[in-house]
Amino acid sequence: MTHTLHIDASANLTTSLSRAASAHIVADQQGTATYRDLAKDPLPQIDGAWADARLTDPASRTPEDAARLALSDTLIAELQAADTIVIGAPIYNFAAPASLKAWMDLVARPGVTFRYTQDGPEGLLTGKKAIVTVSSGGVQIGSPADFLTPHLRFFLGFIGINDVSVSAANDILAKAS
Numbered sequence: 001m002t003h004t005l006h007i008d009a010s011a012n013l014t015t016s017l018s019r020a021a022s023a024h025i026v027a028d029q030q031g032t033a034t035y036r037d038l039a040k041d042p043l044p045q046i047d048g049a050w051a052d053a054r055l056t057d058p059a060s061r062t063p064e065d066a067a068r069l070a071l072s073d074t075l076i077a078e079l080q081a082a083d084t085i086v087i088g089a090p091i092y093n094f095a096a097p098a099s100l101k102a103w104m105d106l107v108a109r110p111g112v113t114f115r116y117t118q119d120g121p122e123g124l125l126t127g128k129k130a131i132v133t134v135s136s137g138g139v140q141i142g143s144p145a146d147f148l149t150p151h152l153r154f155f156l157g158f159i160g161i162n163d164v165s166v167s168a169a170n171d172i173l174a175k176a177s
């Protein structure tokens with residue numbers, strides 16, 4: 001059975017096109033789904049103590065380190081359990097909303113979602129695909145002013161998810177009508 005991780009990042013809870021498009025994509029998926037709403041359930045920003053804890057050998061972590069990493073561990077477990085990741089994201093100020101960037105920061109963990117090798121970084125979340133629905137009030141997706149989609153493609157590839165499709169939310173919703 002397949003499992004989808006559905007992530008919404010728009011702060012607009014009622015009329016968001018990226019939310020509507022990502023929900024449409026998830027409704028077409030087979031199997032089960034986990035939903036994470038980054039606007040309704042905001043994630044914390046990482047800090048120095050968190051960064052230190054993630055680099056501490058798991059066998060040497062204190063209970064405080066484990067507590068600092070608990071949310072990150074949960075978010076990573078959601079990714080690991082998913083076959084498909086569906087992300088609904090608006091372009092805010094030419095890039096990702098802070099909520100989506102916080103999610104990226106929390107799931108990028110050396111030795112867990114990626115590792116460094118002699119040949120450079122290697123993503124550890126292989127065999128998955130991502131479908132990204134993007135909305136924007138003024139930035140053309142794929143234009144030189146769109147810093148969200150290349151950043152998200154690069155990030156997902158960095159953690160091992162190289163099968164990434166990006167679509168304009170408007171296009172998905174128009175086809176659904």
